[in-house]
Structure formats: C-alpha cells, structure tokens
Amino acid sequence: MSDVKEVLGNYSVDIIKTIKEDLSVITPENLGEASIYLTQAGGKMLRPALALIVSEAVGGNSKLALKTAAAIELIHTFSLIHDDIMDDDDMRRGMPSVHKVWGEDVAILAGDTLFSKAFEMIITSKDTTSEQNNNALATVADACVKICEGQALDMGFEQRFDVSEDEYMEMIFKKTGALIAAATKAGAIMGGASDEVIDAMYEYGRLIGLAFQIQDDYLDLAADEETLGKPIGSDIGKGKMTIIAIRGLASDDSGRLLEILKDDENSQSDIDEAIEILKECGAIEYAHNLALESVQKAKQVLEILPDSSSKQTLVDIADFVLERKA
DSSP states (O other), rough: OHHHHHHHHHHHHHHHHHHEEEEEEEESHHHHHHHHGGGGGGOHHHHHHHHHHHHHHOOOOOOGGGHHHHHHHHHHHHHHHHHHHHTOOEEEEEEEEEEHHHHHHHHHHHHHHHHHHHHHHHTTOOSSOOOHHHHHHHHHHHHHHHHHHHHHHHHHTTTTTOOHHHHHHHHHEEEEEEEHHHHHHHHHHHHTTOHHHHHHHHHHHHHHHHHHHHHHHHHHSSSSSSTTTTTTTTHHHHTTOHHHHHHHHHHHSHOOOOOOOOOTOOOOOHHHHHHHHHHTHHHHHHHHHHHHHHHHHHHHHHGOOOOOOHHHHHHHHHHHHHOOOO
C-alpha cells in the first residue's frame, strides 16, 4: 500500500499554490490573511486530493480539475471557520482559530470570502466545457446546503438522548460525508467520466465520508490521548450523541450510561465507567465494524474503474480512513 499521507502531500503542492494565487488579490490585508490562514496550517487536504485522484482514475487530466479541487478545500475551510465560531473553539490544526486571532467579525467575513471565491474558481475553470463547470458547480452547491443541514441537525441533537441511528447517519453524511462525496463526484465530472461512473464516484465518496466520521467516534474512545491530541472520552464528557453512544444507550438497561451523558460535570472516573459500559455492550466494536463495512463497500464501488495507479490510490485512501490514529 502506498503511503497515503505522502501521496496527499504531493497533490497538496499544486492545490496550495492555486489557493495562494486566487486569494492573494483579497483586500484589505487583514481579511486576506484571515482567509488564507487555515489553508496554510497543514491539513491533510484529503478532499481536494480526492478530486484530483478521481479525475485521473476516470481517465482525465488532473490539471483540469485543479481549480475545482482548490475550491472544495476553500469550502471545507469556510465550514471550519464558522464551526469554530459557533462552538467557540480556541484551536484548529494546532493553531489559534481564526476568530481568536482576528475576532469574530473578520472571521465571518473570511469564511464568506472563501465561500464566494470557491464558486468563482469553479466557474472560471479553463479547458473544461461549460457543462462540466456548471455540473461541478451544482455538485459543490448541493454539498454546501447539506453541510448547513448537517450542522443544524447536529445542533438539534444537543440535550437529546433519543437520537436514532438513522438520524445520526443522515447527520454525519450531510455534515462530513457530503463534501467528500462532492469532491469525488466533481473530480469525475472534470475528468470527463460517464454518468454511471460519476454516480459511482459519488457513492465511493459518500461511503468513505461515513467511515471517516464513524472512525472519529471510535478514536475518541480507542486511541491514546497523546496521538489523538485531546482527552480520551471527550465526546462522553460533552454528552455528545455519537453512533457509539446511541448503540450503548439502546443496550444499557441499568440507565447508568444515560446518567453519565446527561451530567455536565463528569469526572474522569465517570467517563472511564461509561467507556467500560460501552465496551461491555459491544457498542465500540459495533462502530468499528460499521466503519469497516462502509470502507469495504467503497472499495467494491471502485471496481467500475479500469486498473491504474490512481485507482489503487483510491483503494489505499479507503483503507487509510480506518488506519489513521487521529
């Protein structure tokens, strides 16, 4: 298996260059700096890289998908900036969040600027047809609506302890999976793929997007604190309804897990107790198996593509979603 992080890093070089070129014209200076800040903070660039890799895997030229790939990263960054404001998070990618550096007003403007620039980049893509540009634009616009819907659903789950698995899966698809699916679909569009292949690439992105978020839920309880970069069980401490908590609540007859999730002042021993309950009822293993199943289905979808190094990279990325430690 190829080193996925190295592959993503190689693709990110042109993506970062494209973003810098397009954002360099933004004025005044503080807005330009705030807009480009997170794109230089060392993220994995998974979404834009997927767009480029898929465009190659369907037989296209990844250079023609570069503007669209960069636009997808801008949309992702826009969502992170606004998420951090809503959650009042101090840090992002190991750096102070945008609103902590420039204030909420400038951070909101920076997010809006990235959102607008993204659409401009797609529609001005060169050497692709107007139909390809319009279809890619529609794909990304649809993902943006879904991201907002997903965020609203997630907010609606706060202080709700009767969330169903179906509700949760809808939320994580919209909040996390939709933009990944848009990236893989847009890459296929810009690569000149048939409708059948475009639909298949959307499904591949949807499935690894679901696996990505479920793996995050799993890592919150199964990783080590140093690697994860935050305390183990922090989702439990916040009373967050993850797929593991939902499964656990359905299995725990004692009511103790619900009691812990409802408590805003849990001690570490309470969190450890909840983790033990979740282990014993199989909720943690259930989540891991659910993510594994999504990855296996994603790899099956790729069978529609001809064999190539790009196709193998897509297989490797699907595996990477589960093998990452943070």
